[in-house]
Amino acid sequence: MSKPPNFLLFVTDQHRADHLGCYGSRILSTPGIDRIAAESCVFENFHVATPLCQPNRASLMTSRMPSVHGVQMNGRELSFGELTFVDMLRESGYRTALVGKAHLQNITEIPAAWPAPGEPRHKHESNRRFPGIYGQELWTRWDRDPEFDLALPYYGFENVKLTVGHSDEQYGHWRRWLREQTNDAEQLIGPANAIPTPEFRLFDSRQAWRTRVPEDLYPTRYIADRCCDLLADYANGQKPFFMQCSFPDPHHPYTPPGRYWDLYKPEDIDLPGSFGATLHDAPPPIAALRAAATAGMARKSGHGSFSASEREVREAIALNYGNIACIDDALSRVHARLRQLGLDDNTVIMFTSDHGDLLGDRGLMLKGGLHYRSLTRVPFIWRDTRDRRKGRRSNALAQTIDIASTVLERAGLDPANGMQGRSLLSQTAGTAGPVRSNIVIEEEGQRRDFGLAHRLRIRSLVTEHYRLSIYAEEAWGELYDLVADPLELRNLWNQPSAGSIRAELTEALALSMLNLAESSPYPQFSA
8 A cells, every 4th residue: 555645835935936946937047846836746827715815725725715714805814723734634644734824814904994983883793603712813912922932733733933024023932942042033124123124115115125044044944944844753654744834935025135135126127018018998906106206105015016217126126036036046956965865855835926917017006906817827836746746738718726626636635525615636647638617706996996986896717718807896807818817907897799708707706606505514314
């Protein structure tokens, strides 16, 4: 009987698919990831369940859409009543570990934007919280109480080394470790302590700064080294393992350490093809973002989309590349340790991200309220055990909820009732056709962005040919022919000639949403 495979899942944060060498980047060099991809099934048409951090990470863990697992927006915590695929692996005998970012619970105590001040707020909630300890990822808890730690297992992970936050301002186990390494830890961190870079405009909006944290103390290196430590421990045991190596970069603010800061120069960066392109019948959010920039009112210091200058975009892409190069070196470090310990042959390696980033598409930066491919399309690379390795590409429509189902099948486990993903294992072997005819992408926002009268709520249907997006309580929408218009520049929503395909896709979206309704638990009796 063959040994159960090990699993090593690399996850990056806010990383669009085309920012990797193996996904076609002309400038960015990622030899470590590309080396793995050469022996892998690389999914070309892989999308998120939602282009938001917390909800999509919950979808990764549960194999369920946000509308089902309940984390539909940032600021909601994943219920301990939700079964994760890591729970199932652990219960079947796997050793489980998470190193880096989790974001399955809230990380800040910033008040929610919804309901907004003056809006009605009900006294009671229909959904009661399942018992468990919540608020475990709040950075303030980690900062105020040096003895605070996670209650394990944490959503199935029996061993966790946690980082909380972004850039060089992270908390959790990393910040405590940093303080043990140097007496001046707090003087290395944040924009107030940064190395001056007056030429960088993104510093003015606190979206980038040159950190004083050295490369060997930066969170990316910490995560890689802790993964290597765990691998050494696993090599001495008999049980299979599942490890998630979760890097908080290249999420903004951009703070690539040391040599990675100026590894790529803004003046050498190619702008996205849609940066200055003419848009036909662009949706109102685009006009709203551009009008805000023209009026000097662009909200550049937060997490939401904004209209950026050419210089800002070039800076962001260059620093994004630097962060990814740092990740690539860290991943290579972990992979080298895996080989050194004799674990590589029987380990499945995966690589993905929680969502993408506009990074200059249509002259916009960051994310939120739009479903362009730069935001929804992320990498997914599956390199199987040595006896099953072969480089191939798959154009099958797939998304984040499929990862858990694929891992479970490869581990010889049945999915749980209510899991909505589909196994991609036959795709990785090159023995099957399409996985599905379409995917649904959800988004529930807190804010009334773009001058809308209501908080943002979007549902999109993506097929191999089209993308349809509808916005709640709005008469306008989006429809793109992805074959004829891969940059999504010409919105066909109001085109009479596209009326029949719009109706067809709207019906398909309704049916797909019906198929994604909750199916758990099974009924106990007939009545």
